[in-house]
Amino acid sequence: MAGTTRTTLSTGWEVRKRNPLIPIGVAVVGLAALVVTFEVPHRHAVEDSLTDRTKVALAKAGIDADVRFVGRDGTVKVGSADEKDKAREVTLGIDGVRVVDVQAPPKVTTPEVQRSAISVKLLVDNGKVTLTGTVPAEGDRAKIADAVKPVFGAENVQDEMTVDATRVADDTDLAGLGAVAVALGKDAKAAVVDLTDHVVTLTGTVASAETKDKAETAAKAAAKSVRNELVVGQAAAPEQVQTQLVALPTVEFENDSATLTPQGRAVVENAASILRANPNIKVSIEGHTDLTGTVEHNQTLSENRARTVLDTLVSLGIAADRLTSKGFGESRPKVQGSDAAANGVNRRVEFIVQQ
Template sequence: MARTTNTSGVHWEVRKRNPLIPIGVAVVGLAALVFAFEIPHRHSVEDNLTDRTKVALTNAGIDADVSFVGRDGTVKVGSADEKDKARDLTLGVEGVRVVDVQAPPKVETPEVQPRQPLSVKLLVDGGKVTLTGTVPAEGDRAKIADAVKAAFGAENVQDELTVDAQRTSDDTDLAGLGGVAAALGKDTKAGVVDLTDRVITLTGSVASQDVKDKAEAAAKTAAKSGTVRNELVVGQAAAPEQVQTQLVALPTVEFENDSATLTAQGRAVVENAASILRANPAIRVSIEGHTDLTGTAAHNQTLSENRARTVLDTLVSLGIAPDRLSSRGFGESRPKVQGSDAAANAVNRRVEFIVQQ
C-alpha cells in the first residue's frame, strides 16, 4: 500500500492489487467448468461401457454383474469356468482400459472311480481250497468262506478274499460257490471256480464226466441269471489257457520285507503252483518278478530277479523239472497300477506265473 499527497495538502492511500488474485479466480472458474462438464460425461462413458459389455457377455451366454469407474471395469461371473472368457470379451469392448473379473473359487469335484464287479476265484487242489478275489462287503466274504469251510473243513481253506465297497453286488448265490467247490471234490487237482462279472467259469482236470456234470449243475444254481462256462476236462491235462487261469487265481506270493525270502504264506502259494504244474506236466512257465517304486531302480531290479529265482528254486525242490521253468525280473519297470501309495505298492509288488505257449 502507498501513501500519496496532492498540492492542496490532501493525502490518500493507494492499495496495490495482488496480480495472483485474478489468475486464481480464473483457475477456480475453469476447474468448476471442467468439473461441471466431466461428471455427466464420465457417467455417460461408464454407462455406455457397462451396457455394451453386458451385451457382449450376454450374447456369449454369460450372466454377469458389470460396473465401471471411468474406463476400468469390474465383472462378476457366476462360475470360475467363465472367468477367462469374460475377461477376453470385456477387453474386446472398445474403450475398456482394464478389467477385474471376479468369480467364486472353483470347486474341484472328486474323481468318481467306476465301480468294479465282484471277482472271486476258488482253487480246489487235492482237498484244499484257496480263496482269492474281492467282494463288496464282509458279509459276502463270510458267505463264501463259511460254505467252503463246511465242505472241506476250516483247516483246509486258505481265505485270501478282500473287501472293497467299490465293488458291485449281483444276484449270484455266493454261498452256492461252496457247493460248486464241493462238487469238484477232494480228488480234483488244480480246479478253478472263477466268478467275474456274473460269469462262473470252471477250469481244470476232473476224474470223470459225472464230476464235470455235477460241478456244472451246482454252478448254474449259484449263477441264477448269470452265465456258466464249463471248461473242465475229463482225465487229461488242461489246455494252456486253462492252466494260466489257474495260476492267476493264486494269491500273491509274499516275501519278507525287502528280501527274497518267502514267508510261510508265500511258500504255501508256491506249493499250490507246484500242484498245478504237476497236474499239467507239459506246461512250461516263466516266473516273473516285479517290485513297487520303493527304493532305487537298480536295487528293485536285483530284488525282483532274486525273488523270481527263489520261486523257481522252490518249485524245483517240490519236484518240478528245471527245464520247465525260467525266471526273470523287471524291477519297477512294469507297474500293474499307477501310484506309490500302500494300496498301489501292494498290487505292483508281485511274482507272476506266465504259461509259455
Template sequence: MAGTTRSTTTSGARWQVRPRHPLIPIGAAVAGLAALVFAFEVPHRHSIEDNLTDRTKVALSDAGIDAEVSFTGRDGRVKVGSADEADKARDVTLGVEGVRVVDVQAPPKVEKPPAPPEPIAVKLLVDGGKVTLTGTVPADGDRGKIADAAKQAFGAENVQDDLTVDAKRAADDTDLAGLGAVLAALGKDTKAGVVDLTDHVITLTGTVASQEVKDKAEAAARAATKGQAVRNELVVGQAAAPAQVQTQLVALPTVEFENDSATLTAKGRAVVENAASILKANPAIKVSIEGHTDVTGTVAHNQALSEARAKTVLDTLVSLGIAPDRLSSKGFGESRPKVQGADDAANAVNRRVEFIVQQ
C-alpha cells in the same frame, strides 16, 4: 460496423478488412497435432501389439499351453483348447510385461461321470483236497458267506482265506453261499480247479475225474448265478490246455516274501506249493517265473531283488518235485509296473512274482 477496420488511400478510395475469428488458429493447431499423433501412434501401436503377441505365445508355449493369441493395444485375447488350461493361461499372460488385461476363451468344461464301481472278483482254487480263496468283496458278510461255504464243503482246516474287503466294490446278485455247492460238486479229487467269479460270470477250469463231476459243477454254478452265464472249461481226466493252466496260475494269491528279502513267508510258500500242484497235474507245461518289484530303493537293488525272488520260487518248485527243465526265471526289477503310482496300494500290486506259461 463493429469489428471492421476502415482505411482510406491517398486517392481517397476506401477499403475494409474483416479480422479472423480468434479460435481459428487454435483449431488449426489441434488438427495438426492430431495428425502428428495419428501418424506416430498407429504404427507404434501395431508394433506394441506384435511384440506382446510374440512374447505371450513364447511364455504360453514354455508353460506347455498351445493357444491362439492376439492383442488390441495392451489388451490380450487368448484362446486355449481346454477349460483346464484357462486359469494357467490367464496367469501366464498377465505375467508378461506390458499386458494390461486378458480375455481367456476356452470350451466349456465337461464333467466326466464317475466310473462305475468294480464288481466282485473272486477266485477259488481247488487242489489236492484244499481250497484257497482270493479276490475282493464289498463287505465282511460277503466274505463270510464264501468262507463258510468253502469250509462246509472241504473242512475248515483245508481252507485258506485270502479274501479282502473293499466297500467300493459293487454288490453282486450271485448267491455267494452257493459257491460252496460248486466246490462240493468239484470234490477233493479235482486237480488245479478254479471257480472264477468275475463280472457276474462264473468260469470253471481244471481237471475233474468224470463227466458227471463236470456236469454237477456246472449245474451248481448256474444255480449260484441265478441263470446268468457260466463258462465250463473243465477237462475230464486229462491235462488242461495251456490257456487253462495260465488261468489257474493267475488265480493264485500273491507270492509273499520277507521285507526286502528273497525269503518266502509261510503264506508265500503255500502259494508256491499250489503252483506246484497245478504243474504236476499238467506235466507238459513249461513256465517262466518272472519277478517284479515296486519303485522303493535303487534301480540296481530292485533288479537284483527281483531276480533273487524269481530264483527262490524256481528252486522251491524244484524241491517240490517239478523238473528243472520245465522252469526258467528272470527278474525285471521296477521296469514293468502293473499299475502306475508309488503309494502303498500301487507298490503292493507291483511287488509280485508271475507264472507265465510258455506256449
C-alpha cells in the same frame, strides 16, 4: 473486457451490455449444487434401506448373504451356488430394486466313484481250497468261506479275499460259489471257479464227467452265465492252466528279501499242484518290484525272488527243465504310482505259461 460490450449514447454516457449466457451458467451451477446437496444424502438413504430390507428378506429365506447397493442396483454374494436362483428371486421382490447381480462360488462336483464288479476265484486242489478276489463286504466273504469249510475243513481253506466297498454286488449267489467247490470235490486237481464280469468260468481237471456235470449244475444255480471248461481225467489246455495260475494269491516274501513267508510258500505249493496236474506245461517265473530302492537293487531283488520260487518248485517235485526264471526289477509296473496301494500291486511274482 471479455463478455462485455460498450455502447455510446448521444448524450455521451457509455452503457455496458453483459453476455446473456452468463446468468444461465450461474443458474446451472446453482442447480447442480442443489442436486448434490439434496440428492446424495437421499441416494445413500435409499441404498441403506434397500440393503437392510434385502438382508432381512434373504435371512427369512434361510440365505446368509453379503449385500451391497449402488443406487438401486444390488450385488448379493451367497455362500453356495445352490442359493443363487433363490437369492435373485428374493432380491428382485424387494420394492425399489432395479437390478441385482448374485455372486456365488463355483459349484463343486464330487467325482463319481468308479465302481467295479466283484471278482472271486476259488482254487480247488487235492482237498484244499484257496479263496482270492474282492467282494463288497465282510459278510460276502464269509458266505463263500462258510460254504466250503464244512466239507474241506477249516484248516484246508486258505482265505485271501479282500473287501472293497466300492465293488458292486451282482446277482451271483456267493454261497453258491462255495457249493460249486464242494461239487468239484476233494479229488479235483487245480480246478478253478472264477467269477469275473458276472460270468462263472470252470477250469481244471476233474475225475469224471459226472463231477463235471455236478459242478456245472451248481454253478448255474449260483450265476446266470456259466462257462464249463473242466477237463475230465486229462491235462488242461495251456490257457486254462494260465487262468489257474493267475487265480493264485500274491507270493509274499520277507521285507526286502528273497525269503518266502509261510503264506508265500503255501502259494508256491498251490502252483506246484497245478503244474503236477499238467505235466506238459512249462512256466517262466518272472519277478517284479515296486519303485522303492535303487534300480540296481530292485533288479537283483527281483531276480533272486524269481529264483527262490523256481528252486522251491523243484524241491516240490517239478522238473527243473520245465521252469525258467528272470527278474525285471521296477521296469514293468502293473499300475502307475508309488503309494502303498500301487507298491503292493507292483511287487509280485508272475507265472507265465510258455506256449
